[in-house]
Amino acid sequence: MSEAGDTISQRVEEIYRTESRRVLATLIRLLGDFDLAEEALQNAFAAAVAAWPRDGVPQNPRAWLVSAGRFKAVDTLRRRARFNAVERELANSLENTAVDEAALPELEDDRLRLIFVCCHPALPPDAQIALTLREVCGLRTEEIARAFLTTAPTVAQRIVRAKSKIRDAKIPYEVPVLAELHERLEIVLHVIYLIFNEGYSASSGEGLTRSDLTLEAIRLARLLAALLPQPDSEATGLLALMLLQQSRQAARTSADGELVLLEDQDRSRWNRDQIAEGVALVRKALATRNFGAYTLQAAIAAIHAEAPNSAATDWSEITGLYDLLKKVDPSPVVELNRAVAVAMRDGEEAGLELIDLLLASGELNNYPFAHAGRAELLRRLGRNDEARRSYERALALMGQEPERRFLGRRLRELAAPDSPRDR
DSSP: OOHHHHHHHHHHHHHHHHHHHHHHHHHHHHHSOHHHHHHHHHHHHHHHHHHHHHHOOOSSHHHHHHHHHHHHHHHHHHHHTTTOHHHHHHHHHHHTOOOOGGGSOGGGOHHHHHHHHHTOTTSOHHHHHHHHHHHTSOOOHHHHHHHHTSOHHHHHHHHHHHHHHHHHTTOOSSOOOHHHHHHHHHHHHHHHHHHHHHHHSOSSSSSSOOHHHHHHHHHHHHHHHHHSSSOOHHHHHHHHHHHHHHTTGGGSBOTTSOBOOGGGSOGGGSOHHHHHHHHHHHHHHHTTSOOOHHHHHHHHHHHHHHOSSSTTSOHHHHHHHHHHHHHHSOOHHHHHHHHHHHHHHHOHHHHHHHHHHHHHHTTTTTOHHHHHHHHHHHHHTTOHHHHHHHHHHHHHHOOOHHHHHHHHHHHHHHHSTTSOOOO
């Protein structure tokens, strides 16, 4: 392949990463069928691989791909139409429908509409989330299964059943009217945050993050906020939380892609514009006096963002916010994060005691970050043999490659001849 051909191939791969899920969302709207849309998406990119080296990358690649996918779907439906009059009618309709992606109003965003379809109350909650992660984020069933702590075939069955339910119940592909929007708001906020989290700490691959997902989640949250007739504290809080976490993106890895802990990050690299917007949104959400878990998490992130360094962080206020969060959204992970804050406020022994109680309860035995947090506190206390065992346990459970490399470095540091001995 020529150098120009290589460049085009790289461009196609880049567009697939950044645009394929938006193209799919539009194709699902046009075709009304998840499986047909997924087939059309793959055919559209195959057509791009064939045509773009010859004709050049179009000015609007997304519109080109939507149009190509639509024509490929028409071809598929024509082949099926010999046996099905409904598909013949759909093929005729699609053939006569022009695609003008640029003309879609901003608030009629197809990807946001797809989230509302995936989160329809007619679907079970676990199916809602699995379908959203598959269709909106493009995660593989194996990746979703890890998040659910279940098997890939189980997740695949949930997704198939959800698609069938959407088709058979003729669930409309639209943003719901205001009354229904509020009914679905909680789950939609949840899945947008899941999209962000998958981008902020990718469940697979060599990289720590996927900025396409974090930025898309922020964009969707803005669209959702614009749909609401008046500010919603949790929609506002979620947007604030994501902006504040995203503000640290540039400092979370070293030049060679290695993980950098929050306390060691170069805070001059934090995005001050995102921090300013996030802090303003936190204050707005807190002022409602009717806030929940996202706003409390955002308030914690705001304290970190405004502190000049780790030592100057107000750990007492953070611990107090975790106390509130425990009441609003109790979970072992919240307890773990609170234990870390207590360690920073009251010393490693105090935090270690809380983590040991959590592990003794059995709820976090298979959660790698619990063992990694315990190992860090033990390392700081000079209890290296115990720290090594906890690092090894965390490493055995950890799936993310950057985190695994970090744990490996910690183990090598403890094994070094000049490392401090157990106190």
